[in-house]
Amino acid sequence: MRFTVFSLVMGLCTAVVSSWVWADDRQHDAALRTGAEPVVFVAHDYGFKGPDRLPAGLTTVRIVNEGHDLHHIQFLKLQQGKSAADFRIAIAADPNRLPGWVQYAGGPNVHPAGSQASATVNLTEGDYVLICWIPDKNGVPHVALGMQKALSVRGGKPVKVSLPTPSVVIKQIDYQFVLSKPVHSGLQMIEVVNHGTQPHEVVVVKLRQGATVKDVIASFEPGASGPPKGELVSGITAIERDARVILTGEFESGKYGLICFVPDSVTGRPHFLHGMTTEFTVE
Ligand SMILES: [Cu+2]
Known part of the structure; x- marks a missing residue:
């Protein structure tokens, strides 16, 4: 991994101030967890397979890496009515910089094969892309090699999901x-x-x-x-x-x-x- 790429990456960090917080802290504090099967995205060199559409709400996400390189999932919520196609164009124009109209929305980071590691994120309705920002050995971020996938988050979950209190x-x-x-x-x-x-x-x-x-x-x-x-x-x-x-x-x-x-x-x-x-x- 080359971190020099990371240092090129953005100027946008503070551009978007998030209103992205748990919508309902009471839900968060409740100690039951129902129907919270993880959503799985499969990563390969270089792309993602997984659902195109998810209901809004607390979502546990796991990455299964079938590639040789390290991969992670970074959810980006698109702002200003931008689409995944706009995102693709922006990355093609400048692979080392994310456009200023995305909001960082978390996701699972790198972990070894077979691990139970996951990330539970609160997906609010809207259009997302999931990407991998990790650079290849030439310093090109995987997102520019095809690791970007559109995701539409619409509607609610059939079952309300809550989380246990964290340790x-x-x-x-x-x-x-x-x-x-x-x-x-x-x-x-x-x-x-x-x-x-x-x-x-x-x-x-x-x-x-x-x-x-x-x-x-x-x-x-x-x-x-x-x-x-x-x-x-x-x-x-x-x-x-x-x-x-x-x-x-x-x-x-x-x-x-x-x-x-x-x-x-x-x-x-x-x-x-x-x-x-x-x-x-x-x-
Ligand atoms: Cu930091």
């Missing part, structure tokens, strides 16, 4: 992650809330013995050699300020790191260079 909250600010309490081993539902002013993501890495989160970042740089210093195990793609999503991830005891690769809206440098990483231990 931990990760607060995102410019430029830090703050965990509300220690993460325990097992399958955890973690709420991610963006209290910053810019979009942020969460990449969860399991650190190899003796490695730091900085070692992991360095091992993704072009020309890096040697064994990987960590494994990308779960996370959520970027969300707007004031938005929240649920990250479901599997944790075993050991050391972990969190990283945000979103490019800064002012400097263009990825947020981890502004300090947006943290490390924690799972027991």
Whole structure:
């Protein structure tokens, strides 16, 4: 992965201020979960297969990667009446920059094959595209190689879906992650809330013995050699300020790191260079 591409990516971050929050916090706090089967999108090199249409509301999304490269899903809500065709044209014109009329709406980040990792996002009615922003070895973001899929979100779910209370909250600010309490081993539902002013993501890495989160970042740089210093195990793609999503991830005891690769809206440098990483231990 080349992060130089991420640094080219956007100037738009703060262009759209999100009204994308849970429509109903009472629903969110309720402890029952009915009919919440995950929606699955299959990623390949380079495209997505999955539903073209979903009902609005809380939606748990899982990515199944049938490709060789790393892939994730970034939901983008189209604003100003723009269509997926407009989006395709904009990316063809400038593959390294998202148009200013999209809103980051989260999604599942990279995880290993067979993992139960997922993201639960609140999809409000409208037109979306889902994309993969990860660059190939030449630095071309996968979205420009075909990893973009239109999604129409219309109508409500037949069954009201609610979520259990999360075990931990990760607060995102410019430029830090703050965990509300220690993460325990097992399958955890973690709420991610963006209290910053810019979009942020969460990449969860399991650190190899003796490695730091900085070692992991360095091992993704072009020309890096040697064994990987960590494994990308779960996370959520970027969300707007004031938005929240649920990250479901599997944790075993050991050391972990969190990283945000979103490019800064002012400097263009990825947020981890502004300090947006943290490390924690799972027991
Ligand atoms: Cu960030």
